[in-house]
Amino acid sequence: MAITEAGPATTTKRDYSLVGESTRRAIETGLASAEWYHTDVPRKTMKELMQRSDGPAIRDTIIWIGGLILMAAGGIYFWGSWWCVPFFFVYGVLYGSACDSRWHECGHGTAFKTRWMNDVVYEIASFQVMRNPVTWRWSHARHHTDTIIVGRDAEIAVMRPPDLIRAGLAFIGILDAWGSLKTLGRNALGNLSEDEKSYIPEMERGKAITAARWHMAIYIATITLALYMWSWLPLMIIGLPRLYGCWHMVMTGLLQHIGLADNVIDHRLNSRTVYMNPISRFIYLNMNYHVEHHMFPMVPYHALPKLHELIKHDLPAANPSIWHAYKEAWPVVKRQLRYEDYYLKRELPPTARPYKAEFHDSPVGAAAE
Amino acid sequence: MTDWVAACAEGDIDEEDVMRFDHSGRTFAIYRSPDDEYFATDGLCTHEKVHLADGLVMDDIIECPKHNGRFNYKTGAAKGAPVCVNLATYPVKVEGGQVYIGL
Numbered sequence: 001m002a003i004t005e006a007g008p009a010t011t012t013k014r015d016y017s018l019v020g021e022s023t024r025r026a027i028e029t030g031l032a033s034a035e036w037y038h039t040d041v042p043r044k045t046m047k048e049l050m051q052r053s054d055g056p057a058i059r060d061t062i063i064w065i066g067g068l069i070l071m072a073a074g075g076i077y078f079w080g081s082w083w084c085v086p087f088f089f090v091y092g093v094l095y096g097s098a099c100d101s102r103w104h105e106c107g108h109g110t111a112f113k114t115r116w117m118n119d120v121v122y123e124i125a126s127f128q129v130m131r132n133p134v135t136w137r138w139s140h141a142r143h144h145t146d147t148i149i150v151g152r153d154a155e156i157a158v159m160r161p162p163d164l165i166r167a168g169l170a171f172i173g174i175l176d177a178w179g180s181l182k183t184l185g186r187n188a189l190g191n192l193s194e195d196e197k198s199y200i201p202e203m204e205r206g207k208a209i210t211a212a213r214w215h216m217a218i219y220i221a222t223i224t225l226a227l228y229m230w231s232w233l234p235l236m237i238i239g240l241p242r243l244y245g246c247w248h249m250v251m252t253g254l255l256q257h258i259g260l261a262d263n264v265i266d267h268r269l270n271s272r273t274v275y276m277n278p279i280s281r282f283i284y285l286n287m288n289y290h291v292e293h294h295m296f297p298m299v300p301y302h303a304l305p306k307l308h309e310l311i312k313h314d315l316p317a318a319n320p321s322i323w324h325a326y327k328e329a330w331p332v333v334k335r336q337l338r339y340e341d342y343y344l345k346r347e348l349p350p351t352a353r354p355y356k357a358e359f360h361d362s363p364v365g366a367a368a369e
Numbered sequence: 370m371t372d373w374v375a376a377c378a379e380g381d382i383d384e385e386d387v388m389r390f391d392h393s394g395r396t397f398a399i400y401r402s403p404d405d406e407y408f409a410t411d412g413l414c415t416h417e418k419v420h421l422a423d424g425l426v427m428d429d430i431i432e433c434p435k436h437n438g439r440f441n442y443k444t445g446a447a448k449g450a451p452v453c454v455n456l457a458t459y460p461v462k463v464e465g466g467q468v469y470i471g472l
Contacts, residue, residue: 033417047386050425109437113427115449134450141436141451145417201453298425298434 011340014150014262016159018195022151026263031149037266037356038295039314041307046296049303049310052113056302057105060282061121064102068094072237079233088236092245093283096173099128099242100249101285101301107137110300111285127215129249130180130242132187134208135196142199144297148262148270154199158258160340162333170250173243180242181219187212248283252276255325256290259332261343266356267294269345273308273318274325291315314353316346371460371471376409379466387431387442389422390470397459397470398422400442402429407461408442409470415440415447415454 015022026032041049071094074087105111106122126133139154146152158167169175186193190209192200200208219239226234252274261269268291276288287293289304292311299307312318319325332344348355376390382401389412390397396412398421414421414433423434431442438452445456460471 046423047383047425052425052427109432109439115439137450141416144436203453204450296434298432298437 011161011338014160014340016150016156018151018154018198020151023198024151026146026149026151031146031263031265032152033145034265036147036295037268039311039353041296041310045310046299049296049299049307051303052110052300053302054113054117056300057111057117057121060285061102061111063282064094064098067091075236076233079236088241088244091237092241093248094245095128095241096243096245097248097252098283099125100246100253101283101287103129103131103136104140104287105285105301107133107140108297110298126211127218128242130177130184130215132184132208132212132215134204134211135183135187135192135200138200138204139196144294147267147294148257148260148264150262154195156262157254157256158333160262161337164333164337167254170254171247173246173250176246177242184212184215184219188216248280251322252280252284252288255319255322255329256287259329259336259344261345264356267291268315268348268352269355272325273315274322275318275320276322280322313349313351316348316352373462373469373471376461376468376470379463379468381468382407385426385428387422387424387426389420392470392472396420398431398442399461399468399470400426400431402443407463407468409459409461410440410442410445410456414438414452415456416452421456 017023068091071087071091075084075091078084078087102111102121103125106118106125109115109118111121112118123133126136143153143155148156150156166175187209192205192208196208197205222234222238226232232240255272255274257270257272260272264270271291271294273291274288276284281288286301286304289308292299292304292307295311296307308318319328328344332342335342374392376397376399377388382388382399384401384405385403387398387400390399391412398410398412400408400410402408410421410431412420412422414435416433416438417435419433419435421431421433425432425434426442429441429443430439430448432439433452436451438450439448440446440452440456441448442456443458445458447453447455462469462471
């Protein structure tokens with residue numbers, strides 16, 4: 001794959017607060033709520049792609065829940081011996097990693113055609129991934145409006161300069177789970193931060209507090225049971241899988257935007273599509289087609305491969321594997337330790353329209369050629 | 370007094386689909402329901418001002434293409450986060466093969 005490395009050997013300090021200087025400048029320069037680039041897809045074709053269906057999601061949810069139950073049963077049965085390890089390994093991934101993609105797809109309302117099915121799976125998955133279902137619905141809406149716009153996007157996973165220790169620890173979920181629990185605890189006490197208030201409408205804030213209280217109640221009950229039993233087992237089933245099972249979520253999720261541009265309004269510049277094996281794609285619900293998903297979030301996960309085939313002529317070539325994507329991103333991330341403006345700009349095929357050029361030289365975290 | 374403006378011809382919109390209509394600096398969405406009835410709303414999502422005409426019609430629901438917010442296009446009712454504010458609706462009539470929106 002031809003790559004054009006881009007980005008000056010400069011550092012523009014970024015303020016990732018959602019109510020700070022970068023926010024103000026993003027709004028002033030028109031980066032906030034901007035008009036993003038889209039590949040042309042005929043309306044008739046887009047309607048077909050957008051069509052919702054309960055079938056694929058029911059099938060995948062049965063496999064997911066069935067897997068969780070079977071693996072939990074095996075882990076509990078063999079608890080106390082090494083035989084429980086493979087069961088908890090798989091259980092951990094199904095709980096601590098697959099939860100993220102279910103949270104995501106059902107949060108969009110695109111997994112199932114039937115609304116309540118999306119809502120039920122969304123609530124379960126939100127709990128597993130330790131996210132306030134109300135807060136994160138709103139923060140994810142902001143992520144789609146202002147993807148990797150510094151000062152606006154609440155979900156920038158790797159900020160600049162990259163904190164490699166934090167990123168490494170993410171694979172075992174320690175910092176993230178602790179941060180999530182602190183946030184849930186704070187929300188449960190009726191407290192929303194200024195950042196949270198910046199993207200959650202006032203009429204929804206009460207719901208966020210109620211949701212947090214439910215989550216905390218379940219964790220407190222689980223801890224109480226564990227203490228009563230004087231055993232880790234209840235926590236191995238509820239809560240700890242978010243730590244020991246999240247590695248797949250982090251491995252795939254980091255590739256979505258890492259090393260790519262910020263403060264641009266063309267998803268081909270700030271998002272990445274990576275071909276993955278079918279098991280990973282089941283766990284990840286096809287979110288490896290990440291450029292496609294950001295460009296057309298109304299296309300359900302099961303139609304993303306088809307969408308990819310339709311528009312790949314207009315996109316940078318997909319990374320052929322997870323390994324390839326990390327090999328590509330790692331040198332960029334290392335360079336960003338010293339030069340925060342540095343990013344990877346991938347070459348477009350001759351069949352593609354040029355990158356949307358406005359704002360790419362913006363003084364807000366300039367990421368220019 | 371209602372000002373009836375011709376928006377489109379009857380067959381211009383597929384069943385269970387939506388079309389954008391701009392008039393006098395305003396933008397609207399015209400819908401054709403699965404029952405072959407026509408409806409009209411403001412054309413922009415009340416959440417983040419995205420054109421609903423790029424969205425998905427499912428039965429009596431229009432889904433915004435940006436954040437999947439949903440409205441009942443017949444009543445304008447917002448059907449859940451991230452949309453909280455209802456859509457304005459407008460009367461529609463069909464005469465002589467033309468769809469008219471009442472402004």
